Amino acid sequence: MGLDVSPEEILITNGSQQCLDLIGKILIYPGDRIAIERPGYLGAIQVFSLYEPVFVPIELQSGGPDPAAFEMAIAGDTAKLFYGIPNSQNPSGITYSEKRRKTCADILAGTRTIVVEDDAYGELRFSDRSYPPFKKYLPDQTLLIGSFSKIVAPGMRLGWICTPQLIMDQLVVAKQASDLHSNILSERIASRYLADTNIDAHIRKIRGVYREQRDSMIAAMQNDMPEGVTWTKPEGGMFVWVTLPAGCSSMEVFTEALKKQVAVLPGIPFYVDDGGTDTLRLNFSSSDTERIVEGIQRLDRVIRSLAA
Ligand SMILES: Cc1ncc(COP(=O)(O)O)c(C=O)c1O
Known part of the structure; x- marks a missing residue:
């Protein structure tokens, strides 16, 4: 540093x-x-x-x-x-x-x-x-x-x-x-x-794995997400932040996605004022690329059904 x-x-x-x-x-x-x-x-x-x-x-x-x-x-x-x-x-x-x-x-x-x-x-x-x-x-x-x-x-x-x-x-x-x-x-x-270990080499390895998982998530979103959904492309870390189309509730997406075995975090608890009702946090560090792609496809169907 x-x-x-x-x-x-x-x-x-x-x-x-x-x-x-x-x-x-x-x-x-x-x-x-x-x-x-x-x-x-x-x-x-x-x-x-x-x-x-x-x-x-x-x-x-x-x-x-x-x-x-x-x-x-x-x-x-x-x-x-x-x-x-x-x-x-x-x-x-x-x-x-x-x-x-x-x-x-x-x-x-x-x-x-x-x-x-x-x-x-x-x-x-x-x-x-x-x-x-x-x-x-x-x-x-x-x-x-x-x-x-x-x-x-x-x-x-x-x-x-x-x-x-x-x-x-x-x-x-x-x-x-x-x-x-x-x-x-x-x-x-x-x-x-x-x-005993080379921590720098270990960090390089996990960076490579997470980068690949981030890329899979972003690519899957580009393929699948409906019009009006936007997201960040993080330079690191574990999360993508999604903004839903107007009128689509993050709490409803959370509840419906869970029924499809997809866990997302609604944005609301990340705000100290009223906010987050149309935002979601997605995690890409804890699933492999196959599960990420499947998860995004399921999430896409949930958002489409609620935004309709
Ligand atoms: C930004 C940030 N700070 C602090 C923490 C706390 O982490 P820990 O107590 O495991 O070091 C977290 C955990 O997710 C975090 O995201």
Whole structure:
């Protein structure tokens, strides 16, 4: 990532989800304004909600957060946090362009807004092109979060946070209060795994597999989806984000698709305001290409029957 970081700046956590909870514990007070992508990561919305903030949704465009909305959310130094996923965002699959990262970082510079940069999918990009993290632009203002879940195994529950010292001290106390420490057996297994295997080669392999599965999903959608359905073409990660034709309800698609043994996620829980009634998240990492093509064909029939 091109960052100059010492081991003291890294805390190993119980999955990266725990980072979000600990951030909530130490930083979020009722009524604090939190700027978040629209749509935003459901797990962050859930965990931050426990600390009763006011969410300020920022529309996500194909190149990243809408700059005007971003400026408005951050202006006047009123946002306590900005939470974002610049690489292959969950749920949209969108990756912020380098220009948009710079624009957002320029807006944030000089404010007291803390950037929570969630890089859960950073390693899963499908091309060699990578962009600087916010941590590079705003090292003292950014808490960078990562996970072993997407590249090794989610069940090990290992994540990490890279943070300036002041916040680290508070995080360590909050983590002790939460769980005393992370699972040492998992840490030792991961440590041995990283020592004994070529993790870069492993990541290249899963990138290749996921890229192929993404291509199959996109190709199947191009062949099958009815007029009026649109979707993102993610540069990495695990998800394609679908917008349905006007009047077609994502909840109905969800219910009907399930009857055909196809699981999709309706967009509604990814919105902190009213939204998502016409959007769906599709996952391409957990099925092989044959099942993806079959799944898209079944989904196509469901959408056609409901849009008719
Ligand atoms: C964007 C994002 N952040 C964090 C997490 C939490 O992952 P974990 O706790 O397994 O590291 C997820 C899981 O799906 C995610 O999509």
